[in-house]
Amino acid sequence: MNAVAGAAGFSHRFEGLRSRLPGAKLPWLDALRGEAAESFGAQGFPTRRVEAWKYTDLNPLGHVSFDEPLTLLDGGVTLPPAIAPRVVFVDGRFREDLSDHPGARSLARHLPELEGRLGVLAQPAREPMAGLNTMLFEDGLLLEIGEGVDGGVMELLSYATACERPQAFHPRHLIRLAPGASLTLIETATGAARARYLHNPVYEIEVAEGARLTHGRLQQEAREAWHLSTVYARVAAGGVYDNFTLNAGGKLARNEIHTALTGARAQCHMNGAQLLVDGQHADTTTALDHAAPDCSSRQTYKTVLSGKSRGVFQGKILVRQAAQKTDGYQMNQALLLSPDAEIDSKPQLEIYADDVKCSHGATVGELDADQLFYLRARGIPESEAKAMLVEAFLQEAVESVAEETLRGALARAVDGWWRAEAAA
Amino acid sequence: MGMLKIENLSAEIDGKTILNGISLEVPAGEIHAVMGPNGSGKSTLSYVLAGREGYEVTGGSATFHGQDLLALDPEERAAAGLFLAFQYPVELPGVGNANFLRTALNAIRKTRGEPELDAMQFLKIARERMKALSMPEDMLKRGVNVGFSGGEKKRNEVLQMALLRPQLAILDETDSGLDIDALKIVADGVNAQRAPDFSALIITHYQRLLDYIIPDRVHVLVKGRIVKSGGPELAHALEKEGYASVQEAA
Known part of the structure; x- marks a missing residue:
């Protein structure tokens, strides 16, 4: 059965595993999975005829047959160094022995x-990849920060091991910050150099009244990996959801x-950088739902592309009629x-509200020849001069990251990308 | 021997000849001025010497301490000791001035075999030099030339020169956009560099900067060639009579 490729392969797997998947005996969950399987079975991987997927073609995935990851229960992996107390998932499975965060x-x-x-925010019928995740998820992070508690900094590491055949995993992360709680969560998604895998995580995030979540995501997957993630966040009155995503691997x-601001004065920052080398394709798609008055949102995304790479940015801001005094920027x-x-x-x-401030802009450019010459005329070698200009280009997005651990991790990631790029 | 030796140099941009057989020699320790009307090729000369892309050298040569200058990349020319003070200093949003200055200084020091300076060592030197140029210290914290006035940009150029200590400085219309006080500060900055192993090529339309930096020689550039050379008095003559007389000669 594993030989069946693409979407049909996943549907077959679901049929075979249905009674053994975690929570199979819970009627509500089995029903949730069943519905997701039905819609995924009917749609398959989205094609480019679907508007939301016009620029990102999943057709190549349809020719790969993915295996279920082998369950590794101990040993055998060398993980990247920790940047904070962490929760570790290896090939999509929780590894208590490698995790040291008490809240894991x-x-x-x-x-x-x-x-x-579970399943309150995700829209499996609308987003096929969330459908695939709902159908087949086996594990994920369950995290709750209590009322008024400062959860500090936590790392979520998702690591993929190398396997002879491509493997797929679909972790489901459920995060809730109670009123007034705060947390910095930094996810690192990476894998062994030659690993081939599909990492298809879905996040469901609730930020309650006055709570604040800083969510950094460093997508540095192995060179041959597919990473398709869907984040759903809901922010209540006075809450803040701060997302920074590095899309580099x-x-x-x-x-x-998908972020919904559902209470008055909720805020959302969605920033990110995409750093691409030859042969890579990266897509950032945001959907922001302003559903309550006096909310503000800020989005700044920067993409740097080299070689034959392709980048996509799609950003939708919906301002509902109730969302008067919305302040939106993209x-x-x-x-x-x-x-x-x-x-x-x-x-x-x-926009359906009449008293709003909403602006957006997009630019595409190359390195400025005058700027490059100016730096070189001061004795700075060409590759270093280019690195300075690329860094300057990214600065606006990077400086939006106030949290130090995340900012440091991000700086190292940018540096690593540039060294790999200079060596190419 | 000349520190900078230009022989019969011709160059074009987009197929249009701008430099038409320039010959010029600047000995070590001397300051020379190149004066000329608009469109005579003054800026092109400075860009060709500094190695800016887009100019095609179609003939002649330029050597620096006997080394073929035209075969070097811009950063190699800077490392060899050449410095161009830009007519229009470039703004670099997102690049902090301190970071820029230190990176440039360390790049040059590295090629000289000198140890790199850490941030504290650098700041100490930079602050001294800035004080001499009456530059407010917060200019270190801002983006390179971003939001600088015309005069501040030019002072920032002279600051870079003072930090990098080149052997040959080419000042491309450094006097443009400066009021008289700023002009004096800039001139003092250049005069402070004067030494037996420091030369400068001052490119200017007007004579007024040469009241403060007295050149050893003045050359008149018209239609891409030197039509007249002389002592400092030549600048005064040009100021009085204008370029019309020399243009006719060309």
């Missing part, structure tokens, strides 16, 4: 408690973020370092 809990072990919470990556900018690189950018505003 496996979703799979607590499923009976999650009726009415993998062969094909898409980070899709900017996406691309820097093309090569004539073979391509960027597609699609900002979208949909």
